[in-house]
Structures are given as structure tokens and as C-alpha cells.
Amino acid sequence: MNNQAYIYAPRYMEIGGGSVSGTAAICRRLGVTRPLIVTDPFMKTSRLIDRLTVGLDASGIEYSIFSDTVPDPTDTVVARGAKVLIEGNFDCLIAFGGGSPMDTAKAMNILAAAHRLDPGIHIREFKLPLNADATAVPLIAVPTTAGTGSEVTRFTVVTDTVNNEKMLISGLAALPVAAIVDFELTMTVPPRVTADTGLDAFVHALEAFVSRRANAHSDLFARSGLSLIGHHLRRAYAEPGDRLAREAMMLGATHAGIACSIAPVALVHAMARPIGAHFHVSHGMSNAMMLPVVTEYSLPSALDKYAEASRIAGFARSEMDDETASRTLVEMLQRLNRELSVPSPRNYGISPTEWQRLLPLMADQALASSSPYNNPRIPARGDIVALYQASYG
Structure with a gap:
């Protein structure tokens, strides 16, 4: 076995029941004040997202919510989200949900960074074997399911709707800066x-x-x-x-x-x-x-x-x-x-x-x-x- 390895992990990780309440503190440590929360429609309507936003509200952190994600993230949703990120002048992304919101937020971040050089670029330009290493803003990942592990990985998967292909995208840009792993968010998962x-x-x-x-x-x-x-x-x-x-x-x-x-x-x-x-x-x-x-x-x-x-x-x-x-x-x-x-x-x-x-x-x-x-x-x-x-x- 080859024991030489590259180890990739977020800079900050907070693990344990109730740790989502520390999101505002992590925002302050990162020096960000205007996050865009990426989630799905269910999280928004079920009010589970309140576990996150109540702490942000108490700390006076101004945020917006992008909840247009779909179960299998698509290039069209990613492009729409990247446009919101760019035009809203946000300085941080918070992915809140299962693998789909986290994959969407990662891809939005990659695409928004690329748009600075080429506004017409498509997310498919970053699928393997290429590496995506440039981000637009810091990403904080808050998983609400015990599954993908996307909060600690350097991967995202996006469906190319033209070619009907699930694209694997890899690189440092897909690795969150911070991860908040709160098992209490999974207690109502069916x-x-x-x-x-x-x-x-x-x-x-x-x-x-x-x-x-x-x-x-x-x-x-x-x-x-x-x-x-x-x-x-x-x-x-x-x-x-x-x-x-x-x-x-x-x-x-x-x-x-x-x-x-x-x-x-x-x-x-x-x-x-x-x-x-x-x-x-x-x-x-x-x-x-x-x-x-x-x-x-x-x-x-x-x-x-x-x-x-x-x-x-x-x-x-x-x-x-x-x-x-x-x-x-x-x-x-x-x-x-x-x-x-x-x-x-x-x-x-x-x-x-x-x-x-x-x-x-x-x-x-x-x-x-x-x-x-x-x-x-x-x-x-x-x-x-x-x-x-x-x-x-």
C-alpha cells in the first residue's frame, strides 16, 4: 500500500448536537457579513432552516435564501444560482440540506469564479479530468442528512441537461472552508x-x-x-x-x-x-x-x-x-x-x-x-x- 497521501478537509469543522447554532460565529471568524443560503424548497417550507437562520438573525447577519435546488443538481439551476450569487454581491455561501444543495452551492461557487474571466462559460468545462480550484466566496456546508459527506469532500456532481450526463467535478473549489456537522438536523429525516x-x-x-x-x-x-x-x-x-x-x-x-x-x-x-x-x-x-x-x-x-x-x-x-x-x-x-x-x-x-x-x-x-x-x-x-x-x- 502506498502511504503517501494528499489529505483534503475544511479549515473549520464543528461537530455535535446543536452545533448549527455556531454558524454565525464561523461567519465572524471568516470575516463575512452577507451570506447566500443555498437550500431546497422542503427545507424552506418545513422551517428546519430556522435552526440556522435564528442564530444569524440574532447576530445581525444579513442573508438571502436561494431555494431553487432540485434533487439531482442540473447545469441550469447552477447557472441560475451563480447569477444570483454574482448579482447579489454576497461574500459567502452557506449550503444547508442534503447532497443536492451542497453540490449546487459548490458548483455555483466554481461557475461564479469562472464568470469573472468568461461570462459565457458552462459548468461542463470543469468536469473531470480537469481540476476546479478557483472559488468566488468562502463556502460553509451544513448537512441535514447522514449520507453524501459532501461537507468534507472536494467533489460535486452536476447533471448536464443537454447531454443527459452526470458530471463529476473535482478540485479545491469544491471543498468547503467550514463544515458544521449537527446530527440533530437529521432527527426528522424519513x-x-x-x-x-x-x-x-x-x-x-x-x-x-x-x-x-x-x-x-x-x-x-x-x-x-x-x-x-x-x-x-x-x-x-x-x-x-x-x-x-x-x-x-x-x-x-x-x-x-x-x-x-x-x-x-x-x-x-x-x-x-x-x-x-x-x-x-x-x-x-x-x-x-x-x-x-x-x-x-x-x-x-x-x-x-x-x-x-x-x-x-x-x-x-x-x-x-x-x-x-x-x-x-x-x-x-x-x-x-x-x-x-x-x-x-x-x-x-x-x-x-x-x-x-x-x-x-x-x-x-x-x-x-x-x-x-x-x-x-x-x-x-x-x-x-x-x-x-x-x-x-
Whole structure:
């Protein structure tokens, strides 16, 4: 294992129940006075956002709210948000919500900075393999789901509505300056969202752990994520009010996010993104759809790491040999999908004709993301097509 690593993390992190009340203090430390809050319509109408704004109001911080985000951030929404950021003369962004508001805010920040040099530039100009390192303003991330870990990663995903492609964008510009990780914001998250975001976080931890780019530093955070999520996801799903489970899930998601920011994600994510783009399946659910079949396919190339992951997550017993422990991992991932009511693509309602028609394009888009080359077993195009076929139902 190569133990040389680049470690990316926010400058400030405040973790713990009630920590959202410290947002105004972080604004003062950053020297910003006019933030634009990026959230979604539900957060605004449910008044959960009051947990954030009451502290800003008390501190006399003037803010505005951009709540036009959509579940899978699109280039059109990002362009609209960047225009608001530029024209409003804001000096800070606060992303409040799940992965979509955070990804939207990151992309808005990248695009607003680029517009200073080229007002006509499109966000697709920054998709991998390019790096996006210039920002317009500091970004503070406040997650309200235990899933994406976007509050600590240097990645954002935006859908290109012209090409119907989920674009992975990476760089220092996508890394928040500050993260506020308050598990109390997740206490009212419904079971479906708990399942999908929790499985997304588990995939982050697992893929970082088995990645060809894994090292001792990513493994440290991946092990924590695997353990916390593996032992608490079903509890958080079945008992939404369990504070211990919610806190463990939130911390696990953050640690998994740090892990995959060091050792980037692999084949599961690569294959999940096209499913989300073409069939509008949530990111976490599309990851879960692909997780068992991709894991089984990848076992031979990293049997020891998959076996260790299975033990850490509490799926395999410590005395099991690697072959048995890794097979137990696949079986438990299949069982977890059943228990958390994750549908197959067929049961989700995707027609077999449309699925088959799009398989070649989805395979090409998965390969183009570069994520498959982090996988323990690097697939050929035909392998990806076969895995899509196997996952259908």
C-alpha cells in the first residue's frame, strides 16, 4: 500500500448536537457579513432552516435564501444560482440540506469564479479530468442528512441537461472552508431518505477502503465509517428517534466523506451516476442498486480488504477466513437492500426495453468518469454492461 497521501478537509469543522447554532460565529471568524443560503424548497417550507437562520438573525447577519435546488443538481439551476450569487454581491455561501444543495452551492461557487474571466462559460468545462480550484466566496456546508459527506469532500456532481450526463467535478473549489456537522438536523429525516443516504455513505467508506488509491490515512477514516454505519444504519432506519444511532450515522458519513476525498470512489459510483441521470433514481438508491453485484465482481482482486471490511462493519465474525467473510459481505449487502426496501431497477419501474437500450451509453459514461480505474478489479466495457444486466432484477 502506498502511504503517501494528499489529505483534503475544511479549515473549520464543528461537530455535535446543536452545533448549527455556531454558524454565525464561523461567519465572524471568516470575516463575512452577507451570506447566500443555498437550500431546497422542503427545507424552506418545513422551517428546519430556522435552526440556522435564528442564530444569524440574532447576530445581525444579513442573508438571502436561494431555494431553487432540485434533487439531482442540473447545469441550469447552477447557472441560475451563480447569477444570483454574482448579482447579489454576497461574500459567502452557506449550503444547508442534503447532497443536492451542497453540490449546487459548490458548483455555483466554481461557475461564479469562472464568470469573472468568461461570462459565457458552462459548468461542463470543469468536469473531470480537469481540476476546479478557483472559488468566488468562502463556502460553509451544513448537512441535514447522514449520507453524501459532501461537507468534507472536494467533489460535486452536476447533471448536464443537454447531454443527459452526470458530471463529476473535482478540485479545491469544491471543498468547503467550514463544515458544521449537527446530527440533530437529521432527527426528522424519513426512513426512505435515511436508507438511501446511509447506503450512500456506506459505499463511500467501502470504496475508499478497497480503492487502488487507498492508503493508511484513507483507511483510518474508512474503517470508522464502515463500523459506525454498519452497526447503526438499520437502527436509524427502524427507530428514527434513536439519538445514538443518528449521531453515529452522521459521524460515520462525515468520516466516510473524508476517506473518499483521500481515496476516491470506484466502480459502484461510476455505474450509479448514469442510472440517476437517465432514470432519475436518487444517488444513494442507485448506489445501493449496484453495490452487491459490483462487490461480488470485485472480490477476487481484493479479497483481504473486502473480508476486513465485512468484519469491521459487523457483518462477518472475527474468526471467519477471508473467503467466507467476503462472501458474507455480499450476502449482507443483499440482505441490507431487502431490509431497507431498496428496489431493483426493474422493481423501481424502469422498463426492460429502455434499460437495454441505454446500457451501452451508460457503460461509456461510467468509464468516462475515470472512477472505474480506482476499483480493485478494473472492468472492461463489456464487464460494465454485464453488471448492469445482472443488477436489473
